[in-house]
Amino acid sequence: MLFTEDHESFRRTVRGVLAREVDPHVERWEAEGRFPAHQVFAALGAAGLLGLEYDPAYGGQGAEHSYTVVLGEELGRIGCGGVPMAISVQTDMATPALHRFGSHELKTRYLAPALRGAMVASIAVTEPDAGSDVAGIRTRAVRDGDTWVISGTKLYITNGTQADWLCLLARTSEEGGYRGMSQIVFPTDTPGFSVGRTLSKLGNRSSDTAELWFREARVPVANTIGEIGRGFQQQMAQFQNERMIATYVAVGAMTGAIERTVAYLRERRAFGAPVLANQYVQFRLAELSAKVDLLRHYAYACAEAYQRGEDTTRFATIAKLEAGRLQRELADWCLQFHGGAGYMEETWVSRYFRDGRLLSIGGGADEVMLRTLVRLDGLEP
């Protein structure tokens, strides 16, 4: 991947914005279990960070995908996993389908304010009885003339308590399986909608995760994103963006974690020398660093393929799988080399250890990635 001077200028912008708007507040937001999404997104929107690849007609920046790589890497350097996740939901998980398939009216009404940071968006797919198996969702939208009447429950929804609209996946026909689902822009001020509970979590605490209820909530059929009945397929495409940004963020986070660990081990002394003087420690860090580099360049190859307009399902699947596994391994070693300090809440690495764990579950668990890979590579009998 070729990063130009422009990419570096843009990287400085991302770093500057995050240093001003996010970094000083992370500790408080983590403690409060929530960050002020509207306030933070407005600042990011003003700097043009929320709609990098989108059409300037809706307030997007018209940038190529390589700038999303830069954004992701810098998000990864934030001192927690929650805020980067919430931001990526807005930029690369809840909005790609609307941008790709949505009508002009829908984009004007919901995408443009989301890119300005005036509206917060969520992606609402997972349900109490369907996570890995998306085809198992039961939330139903029944047509009544020009409106959908929506009933059901969504679970583990990021930004769920603060969202102004959801990119909702619901069943719109009785066909079952992969058919008969649609993506619908669901405004959260619709009567019949409520936030059930805010869930407390192992990690990513600054990001609110909610259970959402729909009781005969009515939204216009015109809020359907793209084609009625193609929701599953559109969501599968949207998942590719989710997996790519998740990988870029992880690459940034892992690079930062190694740097911080090395800095600590250079100062921390044991047996009359810096801990970093031990060859065992050096070798372990060198191995991890090598693996991060492999992942980084695999991610760049994925980004380039995406930029060429190729289908990146295989790339994104492998990248997300390996990123999740490597982050678990790396966070564990970083914590280990911090000793007791690493086990303390007040040390960054304990949070990283907790937050990093999500990557192997969210956006499709490792095993779901493997399942996809088996199918793509024809590994079935």
Added chain:
Amino acid sequence: MLIAVCVKQIPDPASPGALDPTTRTLDRSGKLIMDDSDSYGVELGLRLAEAAGGGEVVLVSMAPRSETGGLRTALAMGAARAVLVSDPALSGSDALSTAKVLAAALRRVGADLVLAATESTDGYTGTVPAQVAELLGLPSVTFAKSIALEGPEVVVQRQTEAGYDEVRCPLPALVTVTAGVVDPRYPSFKGIMAAKSKPVDVLSLADLGLGPEVVGGAAAGQELVEVRDAEARAGGEVVVDDGSAYEQIVEFLERVKVI
């Protein structure tokens, strides 16, 4: 409304600076960036231009080797164009030379309002803007923490030790902006791309009708005679707490008149 903002381009303060051993001046051979001090003036200028509706911000800079790196940053923030004076004869310029050059460039721009920082990060004599104002015959208001335009006047809140004074002054005028009084915007991707095609007018001394007898090293009224390393800091005093450490610390703070 035409607003000119002085933008000094300096070596990145994040990388350790060096002095040229022969000229004893700061080594400016590397890449130059916009002095952070000037980002506040650029931001205020942009806000004033936006508030005025249809206003425009023009950047003015003097820098070696036709360097535009720092100007591009300010252009990416939203300035419309830039005037850069660059001439080998300017090497060794002192603050007065710099002021003469900036004044000549500003005369060509003909702005309603000129903004500069109160002092630069690298040279920090804090003398250039007042000299520029004097050379241009403009009123100069210093240490602004906020600036508003009201008809033919500029209204400035001028920081003082006690608080601030409100100063009114007819346009055209020169105002210096205190660092940190506003959050400068970060250039967006669109801004970065747009900046590439914004005009930067590079002028030589001849273009400005200035000769080496007026500006540049040869004309410098100041001379750098010697550069010495700052005295190495002596090791601090260690107070071992035997229960009375607080008394020693209080006594120390009183001695240095902090409390």
